[in-house]
Amino acid sequence: MKARISTEWLSGCSGCHVAVVDLHEKLVNLAEHAQFVRLPVLADEKGYPEADIGIVEGAVRSDHDRECLLRMRESVKTLVAFGSCAVYGGPSGLGWLYGKDAVMETVYREGPTNAGGPGPDAAAVPLEESVVPIDEVVPVDFYLPGCAPHPYFIAAGLGALLGGKGTPLTEKTVCSECTRKMRKRPGVALRKGAVTAEEPDVCFLSQGVVCLGSVTLNRCKAPCPAAGTACAGCAGPSLDVITEPHLDLRNLVATRMHKLTGLEPSAVKAYFEENAATFYAYALASPVLYKKPTVELREWIGGR
Ligand code: SF4
Ligand code: SF4
Numbered sequence: 001m002k003a004r005i006s007t008e009w010l011s012g013c014s015g016c017h018v019a020v021v022d023l024h025e026k027l028v029n030l031a032e033h034a035q036f037v038r039l040p041v042l043a044d045e046k047g048y049p050e051a052d053i054g055i056v057e058g059a060v061r062s063d064h065d066r067e068c069l070l071r072m073r074e075s076v077k078t079l080v081a082f083g084s085c086a087v088y089g090g091p092s093g094l095g096w097l098y099g100k101d102a103v104m105e106t107v108y109r110e111g112p113t114n115a116g117g118p119g120p121d122a123a124a125v126p127l128e129e130s131v132v133p134i135d136e137v138v139p140v141d142f143y144l145p146g147c148a149p150h151p152y153f154i155a156a157g158l159g160a161l162l163g164g165k166g167t168p169l170t171e172k173t174v175c176s177e178c179t180r181k182m183r184k185r186p187g188v189a190l191r192k193g194a195v196t197a198e199e200p201d202v203c204f205l206s207q208g209v210v211c212l213g214s215v216t217l218n219r220c221k222a223p224c225p226a227a228g229t230a231c232a233g234c235a236g237p238s239l240d241v242i243t244e245p246h247l248d249l250r251n252l253v254a255t256r257m258h259k260l261t262g263l264e265p266s267a268v269k270a271y272f273e274e275n276a277a278t279f280y281a282y283a284l285a286s287p288v289l290y291k292k293p294t295v296e297l298r299e300w301i302g303g304r
Helices: 015-021 026-033 063-075 084-088 091-097 099-110 151-161 223-227 239-243 249-261 265-274 297-301
Strands: 003-009 034-038 051-057 060-062 076-082 127-132 142-144
Touching: 003 015, 003 063, 015 051, 015 151, 026 034, 026 151, 034 051, 051 063, 051 084, 060 063, 063 076, 063 127, 076 084, 076 151, 084 091, 091 127, 099 127, 142 151, 239 249, 249 265
Parallel strands: 003 034, 003 051, 051 076, 076 142
Antiparallel strands: 060 127
C-alpha cells in the first residue's frame, strides 16, 4: 500500500514546496511508493486528511499558523519540520526583532508601496507576538533544514522515510562540498561587510571574509561559495554547534580565521556580535542558539 503524504505551509515563502516540485522526474519514482493527499502548492485542500507522513514548511507567526499546525499534527503519524523556517524560524524569525505591532505598522502602513490606509480590520488573522519554530508548538519527528533544502536531500530524506535503502543524510558542513581551499594568508585583514573576495579558488576565511560554511549543515551542496558568495548559513547550524553547548558560530569561525590569517579571535567575535542579526538571521527564533550559555544573541541585537 502506498504511504500517504500530507503537506502544509505556514509563515514562509513557499520556496520549500517549490523545492518538492523541483524533484522533477524523481516525483515519478516517488509516486510508485507514495501519494500526496494534501499538497497546497499543487492543489487546494482545506481539510486535513489522515496521512502517514506530514511535511510542514514555515514558522508559526499567527493564530492561523498555530491552528493549522495542530490540525496537521493530529492528522499524521510522522511529522517532518521541512526547511529552515519550520526548523529554526528561518527568515520569518527575523520578525522577532520587531514584535507584531511594528510588523503590522511597517507592512500595512509605512511600506513605500502603501497608500497609508487604515490597515487590516479585526477580521484579519491576528499575528502572535513572536515567531517560533514548529517544535515549540508540537512534537516533531524529523528535521530537514535548508532554505530551501536541496532536492537531493529531499529525495534522500523521503526515501528513508518511505522505507527504501535511501542515502544517509550527511552530517558534514557546507565546507565538505565547497571546492575552495583553506590557505594560510598571514596578515590578511578582516573585511567587514564583504561577502565576496578576489581569489576564486581560495576559502573566504583565508581572504578575511566571514563565511559560515564551516558552521552550517550541508543541506544545499554549497552553491553560494561556488557562485562567488560567502555562505550566509541558511541551512542552520552544524551538528557540533547544535549538540555542544559551548560551541557557537562566532567562536568556531574566529578560531579558524585566526589559524589561517592570524586575525585576533576577539576582533572576529566582536564583528559577529555587532552584526548578530545578519550572522544568526536564519536561526534567530530558535532556542538552539539563543539559549546557549555563551550566546547573548538578543542582547547583542537589542530591540525588543
Ligand atoms: S568556509 Fe566557506 S569558502 Fe571556506 S571552505 Fe567552507 S564553505 Fe568554502
Ligand atoms: S551555501 Fe550557505 S547560504 Fe548558500 S544555500 Fe548553502 S547554507 Fe545557504
